[in-house]
Amino acid sequence: MADETIGIVGAGIVGLATGREIALRRPGTRVVVFEKERTVAVHQTGHNSGVVHAGIYYAPGSLKADLCVRGVPLLREYCQERGIPYREIGKLVMAVREDELGRMEGLYERAGNNHVPDLRKVSKEEIRELEPNAGGIAALHSPRTAITDYPAVARGFAKDIEDSGGEVRLGFAVTSITNVPGGIEVASGQDRVKVDRLLLCAGLQSDSVAKLAQDKQEPRIVPFRGEYMLLKPEKTDLVNGLIYPVPDPRYPFLGVHFTPRVDGSVEVGPNAVLALAKEGYSLGRVSVRDLAALAAYPGAWKMAAQHWRTGVKEYRGSLSTAAFMKDAKLYVPGVGPADVVRGGAGVRAQALDRDGTLVDDFRIHQVGRITAVRNAPSPAATASMAIAEHVAAAVFGDGSAS
The missing domain is CATH 3.50.50.60 (FAD/NAD(P)-binding domain)
Known part of the structure; x- marks a missing residue:
């Protein structure tokens, strides 16, 4: 060939x-x-957050799980060879309510099946050692989770x-x-x-x-815009590493989390709102063509019927900084609406099947x-x-x- x-x-x-x-x-x-x-x-x-994921969340045996775990050492070696920033700052997947502990345990078992390196359970006291300003009652700590410049x-x-x-x-x-x-x-x-x-x-x-x-x-592709807040520079030292919620399987996205970047900034977010254009990075970007194609697709209406309540909540956060930060305060209680400014936004290409299933x-x-x-x-x-x-x-x- x-x-x-x-x-x-x-x-x-x-x-x-x-x-x-x-x-x-x-x-x-x-x-x-x-x-x-x-x-x-x-x-x-x-528009990527820069996180190098360890493979905690993905169904064992899926392409996501296998290729993520395989991809990490390849990416790490490439970055080291080329002088591209690659920092293993670690991640806490944090439970803030008692009803999340069972899901966290399931996540730990899943991560073990995916051979995620060095993952361990940490107590409330150990959380404070890693993240003195964090909330949470228990967490999983992934020390090898990294950030880079994609x-x-x-x-x-x-x-x-x-x-x-x-x-x-x-x-x-x-x-x-x-x-x-x-x-x-x-x-x-x-x-x-x-x-x-x-x-x-x-x-x-x-x-x-x-x-x-x-x-x-x-x-078909459904575009979801993820909007971020940025911690004000004087507040970035409140967060050492990545702080994530325990995902809720009822919802298609992870939820708001704290993400240090290689440039020293710290993002809070994202939310997930339906974008009005495939490349709709702002509220004002609207594509009649993209909306018409989406409206003509049966899967879009089936998805809306399943997730409209989540959509309303996400749009509320898009319009109100206080609403956006309500969940974030559960993870870092010392951070509130006055401590952030509006940051950037990305658009996720979410594939959708005809039956309304998010691929x-x-x-x-x-x-x-x-x-x-x-x-x-x-x-x-x-x-x-x-x-x-x-x-x-x-x-x-x-x-x-x-």
Whole structure:
């Protein structure tokens, strides 16, 4: 298969990691990444919280669990080699109510099945040793959970592709994908490029790009905006590491947590509100086209029927700092509305099936010469190098890792 040209749609961290893996695995293969923006890592990668997840939450045997745990050492080694910040600041998954203790115990067993390193249970007193300003009655402590700079990692991957003789074509918004004799033609307006095989890693636009490739309609992407507060600089020393809630299985998202960043800031959040555009990073960004497509999809109405109460609560937090911080105070009682300012926001590409089920696991499949990554939510950044191995093995059918 030497001297093939492999095209990749999307220059987020998953697409770039996969391009790099292919270039390393098959020297002589030319990789061309197509990206509609003028730089890499603009969307989910560029708005990522920077957490390197240890694999605590994910169902044992799922792609999420396996590829997250596999991806951590790959990412850590890459960051160390390239001088990219990688700091194991640790995470507390904290119970603040008695009724959370059973779920925390289940989480501990799940993490053990996922071989999460060095995870331990800690008491109320031990919580105070790790986080003197934290609340909580018990917690799980993951000392190996880390933070990094994912846009810097993505830029490193892009450079690796170019150094191998490949290309990252910026400003190339894919408008058509056509099967032609001996390959696939990828077009942006009148600009056309023929490739032998094509990978779709389009994130927020994954369903739209899959439609261009005549892939099946499901799952569809529902954009959820996650809004953050920032601790004021004089308050950042109240938090040492990552502080997370025990997830409630009735709700699709983790809830508000405290996240130190590599730049020294500390985020509080996110909430999760339905965005009014796939790239709707602010309340004012509305796409009639995206809303119409969502309204026409039966799964969207079924999802709304299941989770509308949660949606109302999340929107309340979006509009009121006091409401946003109500849950946060349970975890760090000394932090209130006066201690934060509005921060940034990201948009999560949440895949949704026709029956209203929010797709939890990574979803990757092949259609002829095309391999489509249809769902890659968190921990996709953590797992990016392991996802790349998985996708490359599927493309080449060899099952090997580089």
